[in-house]
Amino acid sequence: MKCTVCDSEAGVFDSEMHLFRCDRCGHTFTKLPKDAREKFGAEYYDESHKNWFDHPNIPLFARAAAAIEKSRGPQVVALLDVGCGRGDFLKWLHAKRPNWKLTGLDLSPNDLGDIPFIQGDVFAAQLEDKYDAITMFSLIAHLEDNRPFFARMRTLLNDGGILVINTFNTDSLIFRIARMLKKFGLVSPFQRLYSHHHLQHYSKKSIREILVRSGFEIVEHQCHNYPVQAVDVPRSNKLIESLFRGFAGLIFLVSDPLGLGVEHTVVCRPTP
Numbered sequence: 141m142k143c144t145v146c147d148s149e150a151g152v153f154d155s156e157m158h159l160f161r162c163d164r165c166g167h168t169f170t171k172l173p174k175d176a177r178e179k180f181g182a183e184y185y186d187e188s189h190k191n192w193f194d195h196p197n198i199p200l201f202a203r204a205a206a207a208i209e210k211s212r213g214p215q216v217v218a219l220l221d222v223g224c225g226r227g228d229f230l231k232w233l234h235a236k237r238p239n240w241k242l243t244g245l246d247l248s249p250n251d252l253g254d255i256p257f258i259q260g261d262v263f264a265a266q267l268e269d270k271y272d273a274i275t276m277f278s279l280i281a282h283l284e285d286n287r288p289f290f291a292r293m294r295t296l297l298n299d300g301g302i303l304v305i306n307t308f309n310t311d312s313l314i315f316r317i318a319r320m321l322k323k324f325g326l327v328s329p330f331q332r333l334y335s336h337h338h339l340q341h342y343s344k345k346s347i348r349e350i351l352v353r354s355g356f357e358i359v360e361h362q363c364h365n366y367p368v369q370a371v372d373v374p375r376s377n378k379l380i381e382s383l384f385r386g387f388a389g390l391i392f393l394v395s396d397p398l399g400l401g402v403e404h405t406v407v408c409r410p411t412p
């Protein structure tokens with residue numbers, strides 16, 4: 141199997157979970173049968189990922205807004221949020237920067253109130269020609285065809301435009317611990333972190349590699365955590381839920397100062 145980032149030969153990483161891993165760039169990816177793919181309906185927001193959507197990552201939103209302002213200065217910014225979901229980031233940003241021209245795009249239908257929303261994908265949707273900033277939070281892990289997607293992002297950005305991407309970090313402490321525990325037969329953390337819910341699992345090297353190959357230069361790359369209340373834990377049993385949350389909370393506490401947070405956020409711009 142070819143690596144979905146760098147085209148090197150990737151070996152089987154976990155056959156039961158359809159996972160492959162590239163030794164060259166450290167990228168891991170999931171190759172699922174077509175009928176096993178995830179749907180993004182009400183259940184996704186209200187049940188299986190309820191904690192995530194109930195606790196938006198405000199420090200991440202502030203970090204993204206600051207990075208865009210640092211790059212673009214005080215001017216009005218035309219911004220597209222790809223995979224905006226229910227618009228948590230855009231609603232927050234609209235309150236903080238009311239003069240920015242915001243647009244949300246998502247595959248599923250959403251109501252963002254005053255903020256323009258387009259339902260569709262980045263290839264078929266009727267979008268503006270160019271944007272000053274494009275953001276995407278927790279989106280790129282879901283993409284099967286990641287390289288055409290980044291090439292499209294490059295064409296949608298103005299010269300000097302800025303792209304802010306956030307996704308899970310497989311070099312983080314929690315991923316490392318989950319891989320180690322799997323060797324001792326405790327597979328649950330591994331199976332949750334690499335669940336079919338995500339198809340592309342980026343290492344620090346592979347996220348940079350795909351961006352550079354797609355015509356971007358990296359401006360910032362930071363590893364961090366998200367609010368522990370947002371961790372999606374098994375909700376079948378209160379004790380198990382508390383154990384999972386306690387485990388995640390402890391690892392978040394230790395990993396943050398080490399720069400081994402569970403997510404990474406990359407700010408980049410088109411290479412001149």
Ligand SMILES: [Zn+2]
Binds near residue numbers: 143144147346
């Ligand atoms: Zn690779």
